Amino acid sequence: MPIRTEQPSDHAAVGALHRAAFGGGHGGTVAGLVDALRRDDPATLSLVAEEDGEIAGHVMFSRCLLDAPHRLVAVQSLSPLAVAPHRQRRGIGAALIQAGLRRLDERGVPLVFLEGDPGYYSRAGFAPAGDHGFRKPSLRIPDQGFQVVRLSAYEPWMTGTFVYSATFWDHDCVGLREPPHV
Structure with a gap:
């Protein structure tokens, strides 16, 4: 399965992929986040x-910071990751993650953070970030869901x-939101 850098001609297919993978209104939110990250972080x-x-899968790694005692450190966030629903559970997501981590390691990125299922992401080398001295940016992020891999x-x-x-x-894509009260 070829993995390559996303091209502008892929944008519509990637947006459709996220809408399908995340479903409902959240898929549109994630597709909007992807568009904004492309624009805001070249x-x-x-x-x-x-x-x-x-396009069977897509992953994005973007610039974030670690507020360390000595200085700010440029790090990356893995978000979002999506695989077409009918192609899930075949290793596509794992292959995308590993390809991205290899490229980031070659670029000298020290840390990659994410919010996600520890059962899934631990297979890619991620571990609960709190166990390694990192603090999460929002109380809405479950402790076990806040994860890091050290490169x-x-x-x-x-x-x-x-x-x-x-x-x-800006896109309200940090942590879990409680369902609205009606």
Whole structure:
């Protein structure tokens, strides 16, 4: 399965993929986040997996910060990750994650954070970030869902609070929201 850098000609297919994978209103929110991250962070690493000539999966890694005691550290966030519903559970998401982590490691990125299912992401080397001295940026993020992977450039002094880029906050894509009361 080929994995490659997303091209502008892929944007519509990637948006449709996120709407299908996340469903309902949330799929539109995630597709909007992807569009905004492309616009707001030109260095975003955006990868697609192809299968049978179609976009089967997409992952995005974007610039964030770690507020460490010594200084701010440029880190990355893995968000979002989506695989076409009819192609899930075949290793596409895992392959996208590993390809992205390899590229980020080559670029000298020390840490990658995410919010997600620990059962899934632990297979890609992620661990609960709180267990490694990191603080989450929102109380709405479940402790076990706030995860990190340390890459080659990581140094032990790199601890502190993870800070999402403004784009995540602008799109209200940090942490879990309680269902609205009716």
